[in-house]
Amino acid sequence: MATKKVTRRTRSPASAAAVPTTRTLTIVARDPSVVRRGGVLLARVAVPYETLAPGPVGHRLRVVDVDTATGLVYRPHPEPNGEDPFRSWYADPGKDRTKLLADPRFHQQNVYAIAMRTLALFERALGRRVAWGFEGHQLHIAPHAFVDANAYYSRAQESLMFGYFPVPAKGAPRRRARGRPEHVYLCLSHDVVAHEATHALVDGLRPFYQDPSSADQAAFHEAFADVVALLSFFSLSEITGALLDDVGRGPRVSARELTVERLRRSVLFAMGKEVAEATDGRGRVLRRSVELPPSRRLLERPEFQEPHRRGEVLVAAMLDAFLTTWAARARDIVDTRTGTVSRDRAVEDGALAAERLLQGAIRALDYAPPVDLELGDFLSALLTADREIQPDGEQRRELLRARFAAYGIDPATESGYWDPPPHATRLEGMYFDALQRDPQEVFRFLWENRERGALDLDPAADTRVTSVRPCVRIATDGFVLRETVAEYVQTLELRADELPEGLRPRSVPPDLRVTLHGGGTLLFDQFGKLKFHVQNRITSSRQRERIAYLWSAGGVGDRESLRASISFSDLHRRRAAAGPALPNVRLPRSARAG
Amino acid sequence: MPADTTPIGIRLVAYQVGFGDCFLLTFRYARGERHVLVDFGTMELPAGAPRDQLRQVALDVEARCHRDPATGEADPLAVVATHRHRDHISGFSTDGGKRARRARAGRGEARTSGEIIRDLRPRLVIQPWTEDPELPVDAKAPRPARALSSRAFRALLDDMAEISRLAIAEGERLQAATRSTAFRELAGRELGFLGQNNLSNESAVRNLMEMGRAGRAVYARYGSDSGLGAFLRGVKVRVLGPPTVEQSAAVRTQRRKDPDEYWHLRAQVHAFWGGQARILRAADVAGTVRLARSGARAGRGPFPRAEVFDPRRLPPAVWLFKRRALEARGQELLEMVRVLDDVLNNTSLILHFQVGNLALLFPGDAQLECWSHALAGPHARRNQALLAGVDLYKVGHHGSLNATPRSLWALFEKKGPAKALRTVVSTLEGVHGHEDRRTEVPRRTLVTALKAESTYFTTQRVTRGLGQFTEIDPRERKPVWSAWKPLPAVDA
Secondary structure, three states: OOOOOOEEEEOOOOOOOOOEOEEEEEOOOOOOOEEEEEEEOOEEEEEOOOEEOOOOEOOOOOEOOOOOOOOOOOOOOOOOOOOOOOOOHOOOOOOHHHHHOOOOHHHHHHHHHHHHHHHHHHHHOOOOOOOOOOOOOEEEEEEEEEEEEEEEOOOOOOOEEEEEEEOOOOOOOOOEEEOOOOOEEEHOOOOOOEEEHHHHHHHHOOOHHHHOOHHHHHHHHHHHHHHHHHHHHHOHHHHHHHHHHHOOOOOOOEEEHHOOOHHHHHHHHOHHHHHHHHHHHHHHHHHHHHHOOOOOOOOHHHHHHHHHHHHHHHHHHHHHHHHHHHHHHHHHOOOOOOOOEEEHHHHHHHHHHHHHHHHHHHHHHHHOOOOOOOOHHHHHHHHHHHHOOOOHHHHHHHHHHHHHOOOOOOOOOOOOOOOOOOOOOOOOOOOOOHOOOOOHHHHHHHHHHOOOOOOOOOOOOOEEEEEEEEEEEEOOOOOEEEEEEEEEEEEEEEEEEEEEOOOOOOOOOOOOEEEEEEEEEEEOOOOOOOOOEEEEOOOHHHHHHHHHHHHHHHHOOHHHHHHHHOHHHHHHHHHHHHOOOOOOOOOOHHHOOO | OOOOOOOOOOEEEEEEEOOOEEEEEEEEEEEEEEEEEEHHHHHHHHOOHHHHHHHHHHHHHHHOOOOOOOOOOOOOOEOOOOOOHHHHHHHHOOOHHHHHHHHHHOOOOOOHHHHHHHHHHOOOEEEHHHHOOOOOOOOOOOOOOOOOOOOHHHHHHHHHHHHHHHHHHHHHHHHHHHHHHHHHHHHHHHHEEEEEEEOOOOHHHHHHHHHHOOEEEEOOOOOOOOOHHHHHHOOEEEEEOOOOOOHHHHHHHHHOOOOHHHHHHHHHHHHHHHHHHHHHOOOOOOOOOEEEOOOOEOOOOOOOOEEEEHHHHOHHHHHHHHHHHHHHHHHHHHHHHHHHHHHHHHOOEEEEEEEEOOEEOOOOOHHHHHHHHHHHHHOOHHHHHHHOOOOEEEEEHHHHHHHHHHHHHHOOOOOOOOOOOOEEEEOOOOOOOOOOOOOOOOOOOHHHHHHHHOEEEEEHHOOOEEEEEEOOOOOOOOOOOOOOOOOOOOOO
């Protein structure tokens, strides 16, 4: 639910002055390759208000403009709490934007605003504060960290690093638009910034998703970051407006033009082919997701066993769902006499459709298992989360299910939704309040309900509650949902010949040490009753496939070292070079051994 | 049986070259000896080794080849350079530097190690197909969607050498900027090590090419004739790698479940690394700062005239993050050169020598990708049977984990508690990789497996003399390798 205007709230009576709840900042709408009326397309976004220090430095983000290539550190704007210093550029579309794009302070504002907006999207969708994947509270951002066609999130460095590089001679557009810089700055690309911020956020929510597990999980981190990046900028009315410019420019647009295919072509155009090709390779990959035609058999094809190509299927399904929703909404508002729709309304509907889908996707993370995610799990999580917050949205869920099915992604359960626990769980001796926040209390809940028929935990495994989070979720129609989300992880270390019957693939030698992970997400309702237990059992039949996959990729038995060695910078470089993605990236070095 | 149709003895000398490879295989016949020098290079010598260790090794090789200084006549010699990494070919360099040349002249020996080997007039010089000077370098990168040709792959290797050079230079700038030993430990040392190893060693490359022209040059690929079959009578030598790009593509089609194993051969990769070299070149921009009354301003760099912090007065929080960013960039460059290192390792020649029932395997630094065609291609079953019978295995890549693929190790039938398999590794601990990242070379877990299931020898045991040797008589019904012994002086 985007906040479109600055709203005000009143502080305690002691504080006479009212402070705004949001701050609106000017950003580059997509990247400097997307131009309108000869100038780079800008947008204004609302981000949560906070008292900033120069940087900008806020309570969650710390922009430090260090350039390791030149050794320079660019000074930030000295007055970050005043009016948006770049507002006038947005207000005057005809103004030459060369100077704006050559100002590192605008770059600093751009990364702050997009990362903060992404954080706010997550917090709004999840109904609670979201921690980073490291102990600190502030994520560092370096908008000009180095000269390279790469950008990445680093847990170890607690930071997002963005590169820049000279515009390639061959790949550059023939006619340079006014205000187009000489360099490609990845910090000015909306989808790159949102993508990296999403890695940092998902790492905080689901740290085990960086683990080698299956082709699906390996694909998920990158794919989800792409989904957030794409829907994030499609939720800007400036971008949906630009998309409609390619369909028609008048105040009313022909309804016949608002088809999924026409919108898809428009999306491709807006994604700036030339610069995308010439830059970091990510643009090319995103384009490929948009162009991917639906097929039930895609995921079975050999090339889609590679994690990043597999991820493209998830991105394609989500984007297809967005375009289908948008086109359907346009059909609902068509003026039957003229066969047209209001342009403004269609623009607003498109942005809203993207935003809702984005919120649903983020919310689905809370309904997904904490380890060993598969694409079908994500779809079931998406559908269940949606039903919980909007029980009457059956039509939307059918559409989602159909679009995913078109790409061969079926839900993990027959009904599509997670099933409620088969038996009532014991709550005797437990306190509702503690169950909402205290890992000890949640562990007691696990202990009391560990037996088969209830939570069905493996008694031999080491079990740890990794998080307990109370949430207040608010649907777009104002519906309020209170839930508590808790996650636990189970770990079992054993030799391959100690694996339960049927779990050991034939190819694995008997004396190999294997570390198995299982776990579950517990969703409690507002009365402390368990609504869902989304579990991947440590000895489930799916473990056999995972062990075989990891063995073939070299990951069995050395999972911790692999996890430590996975880096997003390497992943992004290999992805741009069409190389393998997680987890095979590092496996050859550390695991293909005798 | 007529004389010289089959060897009556085989001797393997493992020279102490620190982190590098140098092996001399001698085949004794009734009428004399024939020698094969497999690699000759080092990246780092062990502490206490004389600076001219490589030259001493070359002189020892010369003596073992019984070269007559007066006539120049020597035993027939073949030279194998498995791939172009410095730790495998630097000894072939003829460029000793002025100071070294003067020092040698004072002691009466003016030749460099490469010149000594050249004076032996090798009859055969074998290198991987990627070194073939007749293979024209594509002027243009192929279009991304199309398959990469072997010619374009050569161009890719040149780009990669350029990237290594640029990465080293940037790493040195980062080291200077951090002024921190932590940076050196974290990234700088390994970056310099791997980067230098990747750099094209022009003098050695040229010498190998010239020796090949003077004798016979063979640029071998999987399945091709190495020329050693004619050189060594009674010995069958098979080339099991590297595959050409076209051969790899064929395997990729066949084994689509492992597409990642061949990623580095893709055309798109070529375009990417070409772009990467161009970008890194642009990174060499020393930023300058102008101190004016209004404050510090940027000079050179992407934002001339932008306000910057005075580098001498950075706020503590900014300085701390700057150091973190410098370290992160160092790590990133290290990741990049590691990829390049892997690609070059995968151009390694893999040679399988068969004398009767005796089999010796010299795989250079080949990793799984290089083994792909042999283990999964059209002759996989035959090759697997050959590998099952290996008696002596030169451990790949100085004992790193990734150069002894599980699938290869599993094939060796002579490994096991009886330790009938001989393994030999030429290595030096503590110069490559990190134990905490489980990338140290030699890798502890691999060495444990080698010690448990084979009779293991490492050149690190050579603390005196130039090397050690082991021998075997292939004519025996059950031939057994002798224990490793110090290398005796050679009678002139």
